[in-house]
Amino acid sequence: MNRWVSIGLAIIALLTGAILLSWGIQNKSHPSTDSAPIKRQTIGQTNPPKTTNPSQSLLPTPSKEPVSLLLMGVDRRKGDKGRTDAIMLVVLNPAHKRVTLLNIPRDTKTLLRLKGGRQRWDKINHAYALGGGVEATVRTVETFLDVPVHHHLKIDMGGFRRIIDKMGGVDVEVEKSFSYKGHHFRQGPMHLNGSQALAYVRDRTGGSDYDRHIRQQQVLGDLWERGTRFSSLLNMQAWMPTLIRHVDTDLSPWEMWRLAATIRSLPPDRMQVLHLQGVDEWNDRYYLVVPQQERNRIRDILRKELQIDG
Helix, strand or coil: CCHHHHHHHHHHHHHHHHHHHHHHCCCCCCCCCCCCCCCCCCCCCCCCCCCCCHHHCCCCCCCCCCEEEEEEEEECCCCCCCEEEEEEEEEEECCCCEEEEEECCCCEEEEEECHHHCEEEEEHHHHHHHHCCHHHHHHHHHHHHCCCCCEEEEEEHHHHHHHHHHCCCEEEEECCCEEECCEEECCEEEEECHHHHHHHHHCCCCCCHHHHHHHHHHHHHHHHHHHCCHHHHHHHHHHHHHHHHHEEECCCHHHHHHHHHHHHCCCCCCEEEECCCCEEEECCCEEEECCHHHHHHHHHHHHHHCCCCC
16 A cells, blocks of 8 residues: 555544544534535645655645544444434644534434435434435534534444454543443453443443543543554554445545644644533424524634634
């Protein structure tokens, strides 16, 4: 495999870590007025400049411009199109040396922007199955948050577990012993495989949301560290079958390559995790409803990180 392709694939480990975080988070959330689709941009250049020879340089210069990526974890059962079990927006701001993460709860009620111009109010995770997959989800998230989504990455849950395993698992520090869905976690240091890591961050049977948040940060932090090791690239070829089968993105190899350099320039302790606040609504089904004031608060933070005026 070409070196520049291998390095580009390192970004999958980091984005997978963010998906892991979003699968574990479930927050309270409501609807409001939606805006028109937002013009998207790309990370720097779509193709490498003529003066750059990837074989002569391990990583390109990190991007100086902020970028947003929509991460989707899709749960697909036999015979259906699947639905987004996790939706997270990641904003990288090289100038601020900061990564911002926003989990969008899958039960969030909003106006879905579906294929063919159709619209309907429903849970945000239904946009994938009802409206044309990734594109409908991207349009819906852009409308809901009033910020542009520059790129997307989709991974299915089976692929997530396999990628964690390909990374060699993750190391965590279990604060107190507990069990969840057949997995047992003992107090102290533990090394987790993909299935264990997923259970570790998804447990909601004991403790508080703060406890779960600490577990999520542990796993994400370890993935971040592993994904930014150059030594982890040595075994990248073993990733390829899993990536082809389970991951879909609009990032070109060059964009992944440059994004890997950008992420390596951002310290993992400069991570800002946002939470949508809202209320429960029960009608024919359960919804999370985010008031307009709360949406405006989140929009303003994201726009500041994306350096968007107004």
